[in-house]
Amino acid sequence: MNGAFFTTVIEFISWAIIFYMIAAGAIYVMLFLIASPRIRKEKKLSRNEQIEELSINKDTYPISILVPAYNEEAGVVSTVRSLLSLNYPQYEVIVVNDGSTDRTSEKVISQFQMEPIELAIRTYFKTGEITRAYRSALHPELFLIEKKNGGKADALNAGINFSRYPYFSAIDGDSILEEDALLKTMKPIIDSAGRVTATGGTVRIANGCKINKGVIERVALPRKPLEIMQIIEYFRAFLIGRLGFSRVNILLIISGAFGVFEKSRVIKVGGYKTDTVGEDMELIVRLHRSIKDEKSKQRIEYIQDPVCWTEAPSTIASLRAQRIRWQRGLAETLWTHRKMLFNPKYRGIGLFSFPYYLFVELLSAVFEVLGYFIIIGGLAFSFINPDIALVMFLVMVLYGSLLSSLAVLLEEWTYHKYPTVGSIVVLYLYALTETFWYRILMNFWRVKGLFYAFKKKSVWGNMERKGVFSED
Amino acid sequence: MLDLFIWIVAGLLAAQLLILFCLIFWKARAIGYENKVNESLNSLKPQYIEYIKGERPSEPSLPKSKSMQVMVMERMLDEFYSGNYGDLEERKLNQLAEKYLAAHYRRTLKKGGWAERINALYFIEDFYLLSLREDAYHHFLKLKRQDEEFRQCLRVCASLQEERILPVIVEKEGLSTGFIKELLFRLNEILMWKILEKIENKDDIAENVVFAFITFNGEQKNEPFFSFVEKKIYDERKEVRLKAMNSLCNYGKVSDPLILDPFFASEYWEERMYAAKLAGACYLPQYTQTLLELLSDAVWWVRFAAAENIKNFPDGEALLRQVALWDEDAYSRDIAKHMLTRRGGITA
Numbered sequence: 074m075n076g077a078f079f080t081t082v083i084e085f086i087s088w089a090i091i092f093y094m095i096a097a098g099a100i101y102v103m104l105f106l107i108a109s110p111r112i113r114k115e116k117k118l119s120r121n122e123q124i125e126e127l128s129i130n131k132d133t134y135p136i137s138i139l140v141p142a143y144n145e146e147a148g149v150v151s152t153v154r155s156l157l158s159l160n161y162p163q164y165e166v167i168v169v170n171d172g173s174t175d176r177t178s179e180k181v182i183s184q185f186q187m188e189p190i191e192l193a194i195r196t197y198f199k200t201g202e203i204t205r206a207y208r209s210a211l212h213p214e215l216f217l218i219e220k221k222n223g224g225k226a227d228a229l230n231a232g233i234n235f236s237r238y239p240y241f242s243a244i245d246g247d248s249i250l251e252e253d254a255l256l257k258t259m260k261p262i263i264d265s266a267g268r269v270t271a272t273g274g275t276v277r278i279a280n281g282c283k284i285n286k287g288v289i290e291r292v293a294l295p296r297k298p299l300e301i302m303q304i305i306e307y308f309r310a311f312l313i314g315r316l317g318f319s320r321v322n323i324l325l326i327i328s329g330a331f332g333v334f335e336k337s338r339v340i341k342v343g344g345y346k347t348d349t350v351g352e353d354m355e356l357i358v359r360l361h362r363s364i365k366d367e368k369s370k371q372r373i374e375y376i377q378d379p380v381c382w383t384e385a386p387s388t389i390a391s392l393r394a395q396r397i398r399w400q401r402g403l404a405e406t407l408w409t410h411r412k413m414l415f416n417p418k419y420r421g422i423g424l425f426s427f428p429y430y431l432f433v434e435l436l437s438a439v440f441e442v443l444g445y446f447i448i449i450g451g452l453a454f455s456f457i458n459p460d461i462a463l464v465m466f467l468v469m470v471l472y473g474s475l476l477s478s479l480a481v482l483l484e485e486w487t488y489h490k491y492p493t494v495g496s497i498v499v500l501y502l503y504a505l506t507e508t509f510w511y512r513i514l515m516n517f518w519r520v521k522g523l524f525y526a527f528k529k530k531s532v533w534g535n536m537e538r539k540g541v542f543s544e545d
Numbered sequence: 546m547l548d549l550f551i552w553i554v555a556g557l558l559a560a561q562l563l564i565l566f567c568l569i570f571w572k573a574r575a576i577g578y579e580n581k582v583n584e585s586l587n588s589l590k591p592q593y594i595e596y597i598k599g600e601r602p603s604e605p606s607l608p609k610s611k612s613m614q615v616m617v618m619e620r621m622l623d624e625f626y627s628g629n630y631g632d633l634e635e636r637k638l639n640q641l642a643e644k645y646l647a648a649h650y651r652r653t654l655k656k657g658g659w660a661e662r663i664n665a666l667y668f669i670e671d672f673y674l675l676s677l678r679e680d681a682y683h684h685f686l687k688l689k690r691q692d693e694e695f696r697q698c699l700r701v702c703a704s705l706q707e708e709r710i711l712p713v714i715v716e717k718e719g720l721s722t723g724f725i726k727e728l729l730f731r732l733n734e735i736l737m738w739k740i741l742e743k744i745e746n747k748d749d750i751a752e753n754v755v756f757a758f759i760t761f762n763g764e765q766k767n768e769p770f771f772s773f774v775e776k777k778i779y780d781e782r783k784e785v786r787l788k789a790m791n792s793l794c795n796y797g798k799v800s801d802p803l804i805l806d807p808f809f810a811s812e813y814w815e816e817r818m819y820a821a822k823l824a825g826a827c828y829l830p831q832y833t834q835t836l837l838e839l840l841s842d843a844v845w846w847v848r849f850a851a852a853e854n855i856k857n858f859p860d861g862e863a864l865l866r867q868v869a870l871w872d873e874d875a876y877s878r879d880i881a882k883h884m885l886t887r888r889g890g891i892t893a
Binding site for chain 2: 114115116117118119122123125126130131132190191195263264265266460463464467468470471475478479482485486489492494497498501
């Protein structure tokens with residue numbers, strides 16, 4: 074009797090997981106369907122012609138680029154160099170060294186001949202104490218500020234305090250922008266005359282690419298499977314997910330690696346929240362909240378074309394740390410703003426985005442891990458019908474591998490950044506393997522991250538930098 | 546049930562593999578085509594440069610395929626117009642564009658997809674294809690949404706000096722100041738006077754148009770419209786006054802410095818700030834003392850503007866150093882110190 078009851082319960086859970094995954098997969102397909110008309114429409118658009126005007130236009134808003142850096146000695150010089158060569162009429166670059174224990178500051182100071190300056194900062198937010206500030210003798214638009222360690226959000230807030238322009242862009246210290254990326258990201262803001270308040274571009278993985286003096290010279294695939302899988306993962310997130318959300322103005326994430334914000338609105342909502350590790354998403358949620366509270370018509374948009382190249386973790390340990398941190402950040406943000414969940418006042422955000430991020434992005438790992446145990450345990454101990462176990466496995470292949478391989482095809486159909494035929498084949502074949510190893514790793518780390526969310530501690534994480542940008 | 550799922554997964558995998566093979570085929574073909582275009586470009590470019598410079602009597606022969614001709618010519622002319630090839634005669638470039646590309650763009654405007662039409666509009670403007678003026682205007686009349694195509698089509702019409710778009714610039718709702726400025730930038734002086742006439746004779750003109758006209762003329766230092774801009778500092782609308790003051794900063798002159806006096810004591814901090822900026826921009830050192838007083842203004846932006854412009858005057862830095870060391874007012878000391886040490890931003 075007990076055995077039969079146990080089997081029934083397990084079978085019920087199994088079917089629940091199967092339906093959950095089919096529903097989650099269907100949401101992805103729906104997002105893809107929402108995104109694809111625009112992708113198809115803009116596919117042949119000449120992006121360079123589009124921004125020619127902006128690069129000389131006096132109405133292109135000046136912008137402050139903030140580079141929060143904590144122990145970024147391997148990549149910070151390349152990042153700054155790439156920023157200094159951007160095609161943009163008027164901007165300043167502010168590197169915020171958040172109490173690094175390595176030679177981040179020394180590298181910037183010696184490379185760009187930084188000279189000490191006096192501090193007279195407008196304080197919009199209280200931040201960790203700023204100890205010194207420098208300006209480059211070579212590039213008058215480049216600043217370095219040193220502050221006591223307070224986390225990435227605190228560093229960004231300090232950067233906003235120091236900045237002088239009406240828009241700011243947050244760029245990670247281990248990332249480089251394509252020459253026209255900032256112009257392309259600002260275009261919707263300028264075209265909409267300020268109706269768009271924040272924009273985010275696409276983040277891609279630079280591991281494997283040939284980089285010279287902060288510029289991507291040749292796009293190529295890395296050798297390590299772990300890095301290749303992250304490339305595929307980013308395709309899936311950016312090409313399928315974000316564009317779909319952005320189309321209906323319910324985008325909840327602008328990557329911390331690359332986003333542009335209207336400073337006055339960020340100041341109005343109180344800047345970055347310093348006691349969470351998911352400060353990028355948390356800020357976007359607060360911006361949406363303030364837009365909806367004010368009944369404003371402003372929008373937050375994701376633009377597919379401008380690209381920020383970033384260094385992906387190349388070791389198991391650093392990838393694990395990153396994913397645990399992301400999952401904690403997501404959990405903290407959803408918890409902080411739990412009142413928005415299913416709240417019709419916030420329309421699409423409350424009724425779709427929030428439930429999506431809760432049930433699909435946050436909890437899918439729990440369902441999938443449970444599924445692994447049921448498949449393996451059920452077959453090993455025969456407490457589940459092998460057919461059900463096999464169906465669940467097939468659904469996992471559908472949800473994991475086939476959706477990711479679809480993202481690879483979508484990338485090739487749209488932007489085809491990888492120049493050789495071989496690259497598509499390699500990416501596609503790797504995508505098919507996702508369910509069998511990469512997704513399992515991710516899911517266990519994400520579940521771990523969920524547990525860690527209860528133990529709050531603001532850290533930058535311990536990502537080891539191989540320094541893919543430092544070969545120059 | 547199991548069979549159904551096996552079929553679904555197998556079916557989707559098969560469909561994906563089919564798409565993959567198609568993409569591989571297209572990519573291989575696209576790479577091949579791209580290589581051909583590049584080869585043609587590399588061999589034809591020097592020959593065309595010689596031809597345009599008059600060093601070669603006959604025109605080089607383009608590939609036979611029409612689509613390849615368009616592609617090669619479009620890329621080549623785009624490069625030539627970019628200015629990286631020195632003194633190539635624009636008239637000849639324009640003739641080539643008219644000969645090889647105008648018909649293609651006319652067809653694209655009629656039958657092309659959204660992105661192709663916009664690309665065509667970009668090139669019509671870049672290559673200044675006057676023969677397509679009528680086509681561009683008629684295309685504009687068909688557009689219903691105010692999207693990139695609408696904006697680019699208006700830009701093209703403005704570049705080709707199409708007078709019939711003037712009422713659109715002045716009356717159309719929803720055009721931003723920045724975009725109107727883009728259009729003004731393209732108009733010749735005759736059409737600019739016609740715009741001014743409409744501004745002065747129409748009561749319910751959109752503020753954006755006035756803002757754009759004032760700002761644009763300042764940025765371009767357009768002498769014929771200076772007196773109109775200066776007159777606007779007495780406008781009853783505060784925003785218009787501010788735009789006019791900002792514009793005068795760009796002109797770097799006022800007809801009589803005394804017109805600034807009332808603004809230094811204005812109840813609006815923005816006017817005090819612009820007065821300080823104008824004193825600097827017009828180089829009026831007689832206002833040094835007034836600016837020193839503004840260093841202790843209640844508003845940071847006014848203090849900043851005052852300090853920034855004191856620095857432009859003879860002994861300005863020395864004065865700021867004195868203030869930074871000895872002034873009784875903490876605000877003044879702070880902003881003077883800041884101005885002496887911090888400079889930011891670049892203008893490319």
